Amino acid sequence: MVKEKQSVLIIEDEEVNIRVLGQILSREFNIDVATCGRDALVRAEQDEMPDLILLDVTMPDIDGYELCRQLSDNEKTRHIPIILITSEDQEKQEAYGLSLGAVDYIVKPFSVPVLVARVRTHLQLKRQRDMLSDLSVHDSLTGLYNRRKFDGYIEAEWRRACRNQTSLALVMLDVDLFKAYNDHYGHMAGDRCLQRIADCLLANIQRSGDLLARYGGEEFVAVLPELDRHDATVLAQKLCDAVAALTVPHAASTVADHVTLSGGVAAMVPDIDMPSSQLIEAADSALYAAKKAGRDCVQVYVG
Ligand SMILES: Nc1nc2c(ncn2[C@@H]2O[C@H](COP(=O)(O)OP(=O)(O)OP(=O)(O)O)[C@@H](O)[C@H]2O)c(=O)[nH]1
Known part of the structure; x- marks a missing residue:
């Protein structure tokens, strides 16, 4: 079922960044927060899965790149788009993150309007994918599964x-x-x-x-x-x-x-x-x- 209001999981350990991202995004989306990698893996798999993940590369327990790899390899979570947030402005790092399955890469300090625009774009694409996948498994006459x-x-x-x-x-x-x-x-x-x-x-x-x-x-x-x-x-x-x-x-x-x-x-x-x-x-x-x-x-x- 395609959701009315989409949800974003913020994976971030710094209080101030959580507050800033939460404030910006909660106007349009439902927000969930995980402050460590292990918690993030649990939250990404819960019944109400997030539609997008904002993942800070620097995390206390599991490294953000490793977390990105695990989420992209997992059958249950691989369809959730991941945007990496990092302070490393290096082409090699960006390419590495994208090769692990991230859909986008944002460098700190980021511009708020650019971040919001990118989140919106990826959520719109996610909504379209969800609608297509919903149509592909339902019968058009009865609405039942096909x-x-x-x-x-x-x-x-x-x-x-x-x-x-x-x-x-x-x-x-x-x-x-x-x-x-x-x-x-x-x-x-x-x-x-x-x-x-x-x-x-x-x-x-x-x-x-x-x-x-x-x-x-x-x-x-x-x-x-x-x-x-x-x-x-x-x-x-x-x-x-x-x-x-x-x-x-x-x-x-x-x-x-x-x-x-x-x-x-x-x-x-x-x-x-x-x-x-x-x-x-x-x-x-x-x-x-x-x-x-x-x-x-x-x-x-x-x-
Ligand atoms: N209106 C409508 N009819 C359909 C649809 N799909 C299949 N049918 C019809 O269902 C009928 C099934 O007929 P049969 O397979 O001969 O079976 P039956 O008449 O139900 O007889 P029994 O199954 O032996 O009781 C066919 O006439 C199909 O055209 C549909 O989407 N809409």
């Missing part, structure tokens, strides 16, 4: 479940007789129906590690870490019930007088040599079984 996000997420969760030897569950949901819905009510009404279903499913998936995505046209998928087969089945039924309770009329359905879903559930504790596609195929075959069993029901894969 297939690309799902593919990456299930892979990561599969590896985590394998490492921790915990269960990973997958629920696949497909709108029943949706071709007939489109044929009867028109494609635009079909789109609105999919949006209502998406909102409803999202409202009923609450745990922070869960991921709901639009898997294909009228198919949705939920990745549910640390859920076993039983609990995933309970959730899948709850999702189907919630959509049925919307009572969206479906006059062309042979199953009910309103829109219904079929669901397929699979859950596994992965082995090191099992691909994540095994879980997807299992949920898909359970969904196929639900369709064969007459639709408007949930079936579970029992391997």
Whole structure:
């Protein structure tokens, strides 16, 4: 999600510099401060990550260049632009800092308007990058995550479940007789129906590690870490019930007088040599079984 007000992490150990930078920048941005390298590494990785880091090269514990290298090498923090602040006005030092991953380099004593202008420019670029990356993982019709996000997420969760030897569950949901819905009510009404279903499913998936995505046209998928087969089945039924309770009329359905879903559930504790596609195929075959069993029901894969 792209933030309204962006945030800047100032990594600086001198009180007077913190005060000056804080005063200048807090008019436009949220400010966080770290006074040593170790604290900076923790703050850069927290849930509410900074959008930009102003890093003083001279720090008491970890050298600023080393800190810059660590932040740029870390998968979680590498996308945060870093501006180095230093009193060393040497071309070699500047080139070194930039080669470590910093996006800019400011020499003390600095001009306030120049510093603010550079911070603004890098934050604007960061905002544009965030918007692009947000668009690339969301489905434009429903606002849910898209297939690309799902593919990456299930892979990561599969590896985590394998490492921790915990269960990973997958629920696949497909709108029943949706071709007939489109044929009867028109494609635009079909789109609105999919949006209502998406909102409803999202409202009923609450745990922070869960991921709901639009898997294909009228198919949705939920990745549910640390859920076993039983609990995933309970959730899948709850999702189907919630959509049925919307009572969206479906006059062309042979199953009910309103829109219904079929669901397929699979859950596994992965082995090191099992691909994540095994879980997807299992949920898909359970969904196929639900369709064969007459639709408007949930079936579970029992391997
Ligand atoms: N309105 C709309 N329709 C879509 C969208 N994506 C896929 N569809 C339609 O969803 C329908 C799916 O049809 P089928 O795969 O035959 O399945 P079904 O009619 O739902 O039948 P069952 O799955 O067997 O219950 C197709 O007619 C697609 O055109 C979309 O974004 N908007």
